Amino acid sequence: MNILQLYYFVNIVDCNFNLSLAAKKIHISQPALSQFISTVERDHEIELFNRKNSRLQGLTTAGKEVYEYAIKILALSDELDHIIHYESLRQKGTIRIGLPSLILETYFAAYFPKLSVENMEIQISISEDGSHALRQKLIKDDLDIAILIEPTLLDEKVYEQHTICFDEMVAFLSQNNPLAKKNCLNWRDLDKYPLATFNSSFMTHQLVSEKLEENHLDSQILFTSSSWSYLMDATQDTDIVTILPRPVEKHLNRDLSTIRKFKDPIPFNFTICRARHEKHEPLKDYIFNQIVSNFAPANT
Structure with a gap:
C-alpha cells in the first residue's frame, strides 16, 4: 500500500468506519472510497475489515496490524515532508518585500536584519514606498510580499491578507499650541x-483627507510631505497641527512637541499581503509565516 492508500485506510478507521464521514474528511466521493477498499483487499488478497450486512463493523486481526504500521508510516512521512520543506530553505533565493518607510523604521528596523542573520541562505530585498505604489508592485508581481496600510483595496479571493497591527492616527502639535490644553480632540x-x-x-493621506472632508476641514491642509520628521518639526513654534500615525511618537522631541488622540480616531492598521497560490515556494512561505507569527495580534 502506498502513502495515499494508507492515509485513506487510517481515516476510515478514525471516522469509526463511517464511509460517508471519511469521504468528506479526505475530499473524495463515497463510491470512490468504497472502490478503494475493494481494490486494496482484492489486490493484496487480504481482508482488512469485518462486515455485517455489507457495512464495515471493525478491523480484522490483519487490519489491526496494518493500522498500527500505517500510523507509524504516516507519522514518518509527515516528518520527512517537514525535513524536505525546511532543507529547501538552504538553497539560495531572494524574497522581495515591500513596505512603507514609516512601518519599516518603526516596526521592522531590527526584525529584518535578525531574520537575515538567522537565515543567511535567504536574500531579503526590501523595497520602500507608499501603500498605493506597493500595491501596484504586488499586483504586477514585482513583490512577493507587501505590507500595506488598510484598506488594502486588494481582492481577498486573489490575495491572502493578515492584519498584523492595529493602531491610530493622532495629532502632533507644539507644546504652546492652544489645543495642547485638551486631553483629547474632536x-x-x-x-x-x-x-x-x-x-x-501614502494611503494615510487618503484616510486623513476623507475624515477632514467629513468634518468640512479639507481646505485647511496647508502642506504635505513624505517626511514624517519634517512634518513633526513643522509644528514647533507654530499653530500647525500635523496628523500622522501614532507610532511616529517614538521620535518626538517632548520638550517642544506633544501629541493628542482623537475621540473618533482614524485607524492606522497594516496588513501583510501575498498572491494566493495552490502551493507557495517553501522559501517565500516560510518568511511570510514567520512575519505573521511574530507580528499578528494574539486575538486575530
Missing part, C-alpha cells in the same frame, strides 16, 4: 488651524 477642534500630513502617495 475633529471640529481643528477648525481654523493649519494642517499637515503625508502626501498623496
Whole structure:
C-alpha cells in the first residue's frame, strides 16, 4: 500500500468506519472510497475489515496490524515532508518585500536584519514606498510580499491578507499650541488651524483627507510631505497641527512637541499581503509565516 492508500485506510478507521464521514474528511466521493477498499483487499488478497450486512463493523486481526504500521508510516512521512520543506530553505533565493518607510523604521528596523542573520541562505530585498505604489508592485508581481496600510483595496479571493497591527492616527502639535490644553480632540477642534500630513502617495493621506472632508476641514491642509520628521518639526513654534500615525511618537522631541488622540480616531492598521497560490515556494512561505507569527495580534 502506498502513502495515499494508507492515509485513506487510517481515516476510515478514525471516522469509526463511517464511509460517508471519511469521504468528506479526505475530499473524495463515497463510491470512490468504497472502490478503494475493494481494490486494496482484492489486490493484496487480504481482508482488512469485518462486515455485517455489507457495512464495515471493525478491523480484522490483519487490519489491526496494518493500522498500527500505517500510523507509524504516516507519522514518518509527515516528518520527512517537514525535513524536505525546511532543507529547501538552504538553497539560495531572494524574497522581495515591500513596505512603507514609516512601518519599516518603526516596526521592522531590527526584525529584518535578525531574520537575515538567522537565515543567511535567504536574500531579503526590501523595497520602500507608499501603500498605493506597493500595491501596484504586488499586483504586477514585482513583490512577493507587501505590507500595506488598510484598506488594502486588494481582492481577498486573489490575495491572502493578515492584519498584523492595529493602531491610530493622532495629532502632533507644539507644546504652546492652544489645543495642547485638551486631553483629547474632536475633529471640529481643528477648525481654523493649519494642517499637515503625508502626501498623496501614502494611503494615510487618503484616510486623513476623507475624515477632514467629513468634518468640512479639507481646505485647511496647508502642506504635505513624505517626511514624517519634517512634518513633526513643522509644528514647533507654530499653530500647525500635523496628523500622522501614532507610532511616529517614538521620535518626538517632548520638550517642544506633544501629541493628542482623537475621540473618533482614524485607524492606522497594516496588513501583510501575498498572491494566493495552490502551493507557495517553501522559501517565500516560510518568511511570510514567520512575519505573521511574530507580528499578528494574539486575538486575530
